[in-house]
Amino acid sequence: MSKKSAALAVISHYIQSDPARAAGALELLEPREAAVIFKGLAQAEAAKVVENLQPRPAAAIIAEIQPETAAALLYRVPHAHVADIFRHAGEDFVKTILPLLEREFAGKIAENLRYPAESAGRLMSPDFLSFRKDLKVGEVITRLRSMARKHAPATYCYVVGEENRLLGVLNMRDLLLAATDAPIEQVMIKDVFRVHPFADREELVNIFSKKHFLSIPVVDPGGRLLGVVNTRNIIESTEEEATEDLQILFGGSAEERVHSSVSFKVTRRLPWLYVNLLTAFMAGAVVALFEDMIARIAVLAVFLPIIAGQGGNAGTQTLAVVIRGMVMREIDGRSGSRLLATELWVGLVNGALIGGVTAAVAWLWKDNAFLGLIVGLAMIVNMIAAGLAGALIPLTMKRLGYDPAHSSGILLTTVTDVVGFFAFLGFAWVFQSKLI
Numbered sequence: 323m324s325k326k327s328a329a330l331a332v333i334s335h336y337i338q339s340d341p342a343r344a345a346g347a348l349e350l351l352e353p354r355e356a357a358v359i360f361k362g363l364a365q366a367e368a369a370k371v372v373e374n375l376q377p378r379p380a381a382a383i384i385a386e387i388q389p390e391t392a393a394a395l396l397y398r399v400p401h402a403h404v405a406d407i408f409r410h411a412g413e414d415f416v417k418t419i420l421p422l423l424e425r426e427f428a429g430k431i432a433e434n435l436r437y438p439a440e441s442a443g444r445l446m447s448p449d450f451l452s453f454r455k456d457l458k459v460g461e462v463i464t465r466l467r468s469m470a471r472k473h474a475p476a477t478y479c480y481v482v483g484e485e486n487r488l489l490g491v492l493n494m495r496d497l498l499l500a501a502t503d504a505p506i507e508q509v510m511i512k513d514v515f516r517v518h519p520f521a522d523r524e525e526l527v528n529i530f531s532k533k534h535f536l537s538i539p540v541v542d543p544g545g546r547l548l549g550v551v552n553t554r555n556i557i558e559s560t561e562e563e564a565t566e567d568l569q570i571l572f573g574g575s576a577e578e579r580v581h582s583s584v585s586f587k588v589t590r591r592l593p594w595l596y597v598n599l600l601t602a603f604m605a606g607a608v609v610a611l612f613e614d615m616i617a618r619i620a621v622l623a624v625f626l627p628i629i630a631g632q633g634g635n636a637g638t639q640t641l642a643v644v645i646r647g648m649v650m651r652e653i654d655g656r657s658g659s660r661l662l663a664t665e666l667w668v669g670l671v672n673g674a675l676i677g678g679v680t681a682a683v684a685w686l687w688k689d690n691a692f693l694g695l696i697v698g699l700a701m702i703v704n705m706i707a708a709g710l711a712g713a714l715i716p717l718t719m720k721r722l723g724y725d726p727a728h729s730s731g732i733l734l735t736t737v738t739d740v741v742g743f744f745a746f747l748g749f750a751w752v753f754q755s756k757l758i
Contacts, residue, residue: 345374348383357386360395369398377403381411393422401427402444405434433548442526443519446540446549452480455489459509460502462492480539480547481510487545490514516541519548524648526551598732605630605739612747619757621688622750625680625697629746632676633704633738640665640712641730648716658717665709673705692756700746704738707745711737 348356348371360368360383372380372395384392384407396404396419408416408431420428437443451469453462466479479492490510500509516539517526529538530553537552609616609626616622644661647653653661677698685694715730715737750757 353382377406440523601736637708637712669706669709673702677701703745704742
């Protein structure tokens, strides 16, 4: 066996045992180098890797492969993932590969590309059970038994008519109790809850949480059954969205992964680090305004991070609640003003309680009641500002058409630092004669 054959055998075993890790390793390589490995693999193994690759690196790697080979490889990959790959590929790539795919498969991809991100059309699965309305109960039961041995989809059984139009859903109890020669059209439940392919993920989450369905059929305007969105799809989508929001919230990229390349990580993180640096200079400028006073009353420097830190924590709590409320559709245009009023009162109460404790500590430590008063007032002001900012920032970003979670943490930190420093040092300037 040659060295090349031995290497390919090792790679093949690695892919078969853990295709996800194999995909992560290939993402670290240059696309041309990864394409060389792909060319030596059997198509079944290569397809396993492609299924686990992120769409962007997958598009870059497949672009380095001969179009005919790439088309044959993509045909083995679920069409929804292929559509995601096409979204990250160049226009020339799509125009070259799409005509080489089998017509029905290419049609599914083209259809998927029409649907917006996080819509039912993008999340739906073509893996579902449906039977023609003219079948008998006995025939359906026989087919179900046969499918059970082949691990058929464990969801609802739908009844369709001409042109695959959704007519009803079968209840297993009713099916088993019905006469075997009865048409399933007489047994089916006609009132079937359904969604259109453009329903967004938030709407689906709300439906699943209220109705507790295992899956929901997706139909086009003509009533034709396109696929189903099941609980697993929604959970996976919600988890992915949550992790992306977490990364975005703190200035990261939604596309970044643990094994992304150094250059990719740097290019995605650096712009927001510059933004963070700019906001840090803004907070520093506030402190610089009172530089002489801080030099004369050094104890003020001790309380600056305490005021800013408590405000940041309070604002983050509000931010988390508001973003979750947006995801769960608990917040609409009419509830925004009520939310702000609530957070104002929460900030005032928490600020008074936390400020009272901090003021008492400052008073006892330095035996100066005015120092305690200054610390307490600044804490109240910053906690109110933190609560309002934690609610206003995501609401404003959504109103402007941006992702509510997009680096809200950085903007929130800026508000709590600037307001906290200015309030504390401003009160200290007013009472500075009592502090010396």
